[in-house]
Amino acid sequence: MPIVIEKLTYTYQSGSVNAFTAIMDVSLTIHDGEFVGLIGHTGSGKSTLIQQLNGLMQPTSGKVLVDGFDMSDKKQRAKGRALVGMVFQYPDYQLFDETVYKDISFGPKNMKLAPDEIDRRVREAMRLVGLDFDEFAEKSPFELSGGEKRRTALAGIIAMYPKYLVLDEPMAGLDPAGRRAVLAMIDDFRKQLGCAVVMVSHSMDDIARSADKVIVLRDGAIFASGTPAEIFSRSDELYEMGLEPPFAARMASELKRHGFRLPGGIYTNEALADALAAYKGGDLNV
Numbered sequence: 355m356p357i358v359i360e361k362l363t364y365t366y367q368s369g370s371v372n373a374f375t376a377i378m379d380v381s382l383t384i385h386d387g388e389f390v391g392l393i394g395h396t397g398s399g400k401s402t403l404i405q406q407l408n409g410l411m412q413p414t415s416g417k418v419l420v421d422g423f424d425m426s427d428k429k430q431r432a433k434g435r436a437l438v439g440m441v442f443q444y445p446d447y448q449l450f451d452e453t454v455y456k457d458i459s460f461g462p463k464n465m466k467l468a469p470d471e472i473d474r475r476v477r478e479a480m481r482l483v484g485l486d487f488d489e490f491a492e493k494s495p496f497e498l499s500g501g502e503k504r505r506t507a508l509a510g511i512i513a514m515y516p517k518y519l520v521l522d523e524p525m526a527g528l529d530p531a532g533r534r535a536v537l538a539m540i541d542d543f544r545k546q547l548g549c550a551v552v553m554v555s556h557s558m559d560d561i562a563r564s565a566d567k568v569i570v571l572r573d574g575a576i577f578a579s580g581t582p583a584e585i586f587s588r589s590d591e592l593y594e595m596g597l598e599p600p601f602a603a604r605m606a607s608e609l610k611r612h613g614f615r616l617p618g619g620i621y622t623n624e625a626l627a628d629a630l631a632a633y634k635g636g637d638l639n640v
């Protein structure tokens with residue numbers, strides 16, 4: 355069963371003079387196990403949209419169904435919410451307990467799991483996010499670096515084994531090595547538990563590496579949706595929106611302008627390298 359968003363509109367301060375419609379008539383489906391990348395300029399409505407997925411905000415109109423549970427209905431919402439793990443843009447707001455261990459075990463405890471199972475999940479989640487148990491379990495979340503806080507927040511969510519893992523800019527503020535590590539860990543977690551991932555990111559390169567489907571938001575509406583190859587072949591339109599296509603897509607389009615006969619749909623460094631390798635030993639100045 356998927357997440358289905360039907361004609362969703364969300365207006366902040368609805369009915370007041372400051373009313374602002376951040377999401378307008380958005381429909382989309384998130385299938386089991388799918389990795390959906392959500393991109394768009396700052397202010398395009400990405401955070402507003404994903405916060406509808408766990409029922410934190412109620413639609414002004416339209417519907418959000420999580421595995422059939424209507425998130426506007428109080429009783430159904432609790433059931434839908436149990437399937438969705440949300441990691442917010444600013445992990446500081448998500449950490450509140452005395453120790454990293456207690457923080458990560460908070461969710462599993464609420465699920466009323468047996469103590470052994472809670473302990474097993476906390477250890478597993480810490481391993482998955484790359485936090486050494488002996489070093490970090492008894493530390494206060496407030497002593498952690500930005501990257502470690504992010505990992506702790508993520509561990510607390512994955513320890514609940516969500517069916518849908520929703521991440522708002524999980525790599526923001528990390529250096530390139532940190533970004534790769536977080537992305538690899540999301541991939542690992544997804545393989546291990548088979549969950550779907552919805553990831554908001556500014557980085558087209560990060561989305562290009564992992565997403566099965568890319569959704570582009572513009573002014574609160576879906577501007578485009580498709581496979582990474584489909585979306586990233588529309589480099590010019592992305593540029594116009596202030597979004598920078600993945601490096602490989604830009605490079606491929608530049609090389610084509612210089613007469614290279616490259617196949618379409620290149621958007622990862624690996625695909626670009628393969629295409630260029632085909633020229634090896636040949637005449638590069640075609």
Ligand SMILES: Nc1ncnc2c1ncn2[C@@H]1O[C@H](COP(=O)(O)OP(=O)(O)O)[C@@H](O)[C@H]1O
Pocket residue numbers: 366367374376394395396397398399400401402403
């Ligand atoms: N609490 C709020 N009250 C009024 N407007 C808001 C509020 N939060 C966000 N907005 C507005 O809604 C729009 C979408 O914001 P947001 O969903 O945070 O976009 P994104 O995550 O893509 O940067 C922006 O124009 C923003 O200013």
Ligand SMILES: [Mg+2]
Pocket residue numbers: 400401402443522
């Ligand atoms: Mg945002």
